[in-house]
Amino acid sequence: MEKLLAQYDYVIIGGGSAGAVLASRLSEDENCTVLLLEAGVDEVPLSDVPWSYLTLQRTYLDWDFKTESSSNYCLAMHNHQCRWPRGKVLGGSSVLNAMLYIRGNKRDYDSWAALGNVGWDYESVLPYFKRSEDARVKELADSPYHKKNGYLTVEYFKYNPPIADYIVHSGEELGYKVHDVNGANQTGFTHSFGTLRDGLRCSTAKAYLRPASKRKNLYVSLESFVEKILVRKDDKSKVAQGVLFRKGKRRFIVGAKREVILSAGAIQSPQLLMLSGIGPRHHLEKMNISVVHHAPGVGQNLQDHVGMGGIIYIIDPPHSISERNKFSMKLSEITKLRNIREMLWNSSGPLYTTAYSAGMAFLNTKYFNILSSCQSGFCRSHSTMELLHISNIVLRNFDNSRLTSIVALDFTKTFDTVNHDLLLAELKYADGFDYPDIQLIFSAFSDYGILAANLYGVESNTATRLYENITKDTQAFGIFPLLLRPRSRGFIELKSTDPDEAPAIVPNYFEDSQSVRFMERMRRTRLMRKLNARSNPNPIPGCLQFDSSSDKYWACYARHFTSTIYHPVGTCKMGLASDCYAVVDARLRVHGIARLRVIDASIMPYLVSGNINVPTIMIAEKGADMIKEDWQS
Ligand SMILES: Cc1cc2nc3c(=O)[nH]c(=O)nc-3n(C[C@H](O)[C@H](O)[C@H](O)COP(=O)(O)OP(=O)(O)OC[C@H]3O[C@@H](n4cnc5c(N)ncnc54)[C@H](O)[C@@H]3O)c2cc1C
Incomplete structure (x- = not known):
């Protein structure tokens, strides 16, 4: 980027799996300007080589x-x-990752929707998985679940x-x-198949940004580290105005006419929100940060495979x-x-x-024992409440016999607290064995x-x-x-x-x-x-x-x-305003702050059942559509 403007329509923080998709999709509208601020450098030829996976970590491309x-x-x-490696490079962790192409289970998305997140059930997100994809695997050619000609190429290794x-x-x-x-x-x-093109890595920088690089309305600034999101606060409202970032030894302030979009990933998105005064009040006060907005869920709900x-x-x-x-x-x-x-x-x-x-x-494996002991059809006739009862039996067994097992610890930990919906969704599908x-x-x-x-x-x-x-x-x-x-x-x-x-x-x-x-x-x-x-x-x-x-x-x-394999999510959870731990709503807008969205892996309320790069890309594809819709109306 040659010259910094005073303001852009959209300022995107972080050019990783999600940020690169957003920059590319939002700049499709040539009537708006997009600034992408990425703390790291551009990709290097070595990162294209799949085997280099083992060598990229702990280099300057890694946080x-x-x-x-x-x-x-x-x-x-x-x-x-x-x-915990994370990509510090254009394309973010999609440049460091193992490239495995997995979407997760249908029920994962249905359980997001069950929390009140309208539009995030499997049927609604499938078109976005397909939109992103250029499936070059012969067996997938006629599948209704896949598509050709998207930005992200998918091949066998x-x-x-x-x-x-x-x-x-x-x-x-x-x-x-x-x-x-x-x-x-x-x-x-x-x-295994992966996000690969001609056998080489297909990061989101390669997939989405290179084809957009000639656009006059897309500005990409590398080695630009955002230190703070600037929020104007008065008696009536809190509105994101722009960001403060550092490039080399200089600091710059840049304004966002429409929105600031935070895509710094599941570790740094909550970090930056907290540094900007948006987070749990008691923690911000302890850190002597003046509270712009009390958001108890920022940084909480961290999940990983x-x-x-x-x-x-x-x-x-x-x-x-x-x-x-x-x-x-x-x-x-x-x-x-x-x-x-x-x-x-x-x-x-x-x-x-x-x-x-x-x-x-x-x-x-989890339901294998109880379900394999079910006689044919018996389990299928169980109502949800009966299945819940079975789960209690499982719980007690795990409790007594194998407290050191994560299944037991996980169940006991959250059964009484937050996760009933997910548990019910799991039990509902357990007898079909496809969860x-x-x-x-x-x-x-x-x-x-x-x-x-x-x-x-x-x-x-x-x-x-x-x-x-x-x-x-x-x-x-x-x-x-x-x-x-x-x-x-x-x-x-x-x-x-x-x-x-x-x-x-x-x-x-x-x-x-x-x-x-x-x-x-x-x-x-x-x-x-x-x-x-x-x-x-x-x-x-x-x-x-x-x-x-x-x-x-x-x-x-x-x-x-x-x-x-480094799948942190959930630290800016999506959910209804009535859930005090929800950080963003179903349109990925930060609750309580206007013109600020978080769009990256951090918004997943529950971890999906598989690798998360492609689900994150799906989130960004859908997020970009929602932003376009919101500014059209
Ligand atoms: C080693 C490794 C292996 C993995 N393997 C797989 C796999 O095989 N398959 C799979 O599906 N998933 C895999 N994953 C997970 C997946 O790649 C990530 O979950 C996904 O890339 C996260 O996307 P994101 O957009 O949320 O964050 P990221 O892609 O990490 O992007 C965040 C971006 O924000 C930038 N940034 C952060 N803070 C700032 C700031 N203050 N100012 C400016 N820029 C900032 C970062 O430099 C980065 O570019 C792997 C991850 C790792 C690390």
Whole structure:
């Protein structure tokens, strides 16, 4: 951007997954001006390469946040803190992410609507998923759930070693469908597809901003860090006027004729609101920030997909495979010169894959026991109240037997408080089995301790002992189980009034062992037996007192090697004004402040059952439409 104007129609804060979509869609109207302020720099060519996923974190493209130290989770990590990377770059976290294309479950959106958020049920949001998409996967060509010619290209990962097929087909052997998990039903296995174009990353900067870059009414200012949203307050109203931002060593004020749109993500959107005096009164007063607007929900309701990291299964590749050393990948081999040449000369090879693209599964474990004991049709005839009663039985069982399980903790924590609607929605659909509670993400290589230490921040002693005798030549695959709808709630709070200082991130994680037991079932399939799949024999230090096949061991493991694929949401929750924790209304306008919207992952009232980049893009597509409608009328 060459010259800064005094004001623009729209000022968008943050050019990430949501902000890039908004800037592109709003500037389609050439009669209005749009300023996009992004704290980071432009994308770099390396971030296009899928395998670079493992190298982008902890660079200048990453905000590199950490959770607050805890005595309940992240216990194997340095200082008991888990790392939370976030993109500090045009395209935001869509430049750092693992590119997996998942929309979540239909019921997720229906449960948003059930809170009073008109227009957010599945039928209403599906057109926005489709609008964004350019599906280049052959099997999706005739699907009513997909579309071609949108901005965001969707493809299979161009490279996957043979183990990926074994993983997906062993799921089939267990009776699961291998199908489009973004289509009619979610439960089942799938080969992974991603936000990819010609095999390379398709971030929202690439998808939405590059095609709009010639527009004269779109202004993008990089390395522009917003420090405050300016709100005019008098006896009658509070109206957002513009923002204060820093570029280099200079500070600028810029006005918004129509609206300020906050899209700084689930950590920094609430941080910036609080720095601007919009947040819980007691917290702002404690921080000596003058209260512009008391909004108790800002920073609250933090949810994330928590999981267990570092789980690997060692295998013996079949003798029939000619290139046995390529059956599953060896981490140390992937960046070898021959693979770089393969990419540059032939546009193929292992650099076209990521750590997490060897297949995926969505499974319902939570209701499995009660429902599998139901005789045919019996459960289906239950009324909602009866199902609620069943859930109480589940609750009591979990309470008594496995208090360390996240399912139990989650249920007990919120059952009596806020989450009845979601629970009812879940129970209503539980007997259909298509409301999975666990996602398994598979990787086609062995971590022999390198990733644990370097990526997740596991203490090097622990990493060494956990992967003892597992070398870079060990053939293995990894499984990453995630809890899809955790009921634990955390929060974001300011630690300082200095905008450069990261806020406190307290996710309140717990964990579940169901999915690991599922993995044991999978290990016994014919296909996996062929590979002699066996779990890592080394127990994790810190849990040696437990038998490594017991629930107690896995609960302990989860508290130690707590892991996430970085899906924080909910910190500027969407809801009715009567819900004092709702920050924005169903048109994403901040309650109590005119001309200010929040549009990013933070508005999700409940976490969706799957990866959240594409749901965030959907939110921005819908948000852009609502803004256009509101200013037309
Ligand atoms: C490592 C990683 C892997 C992931 N893998 C997947 C995956 O495979 N599939 C999937 O669906 N999801 C994945 N996700 C999640 C998904 O990418 C994010 O949830 C999504 O990108 C969030 O979008 P957002 O617009 O809310 O925030 P972001 O995309 O993070 O955008 C926020 C933007 O605001 C900017 N910003 C922040 N503060 C300011 C300020 N004060 N002034 C100016 N600019 C500011 C930031 O620099 C950033 O560009 C992953 C996330 C990470 C971090």
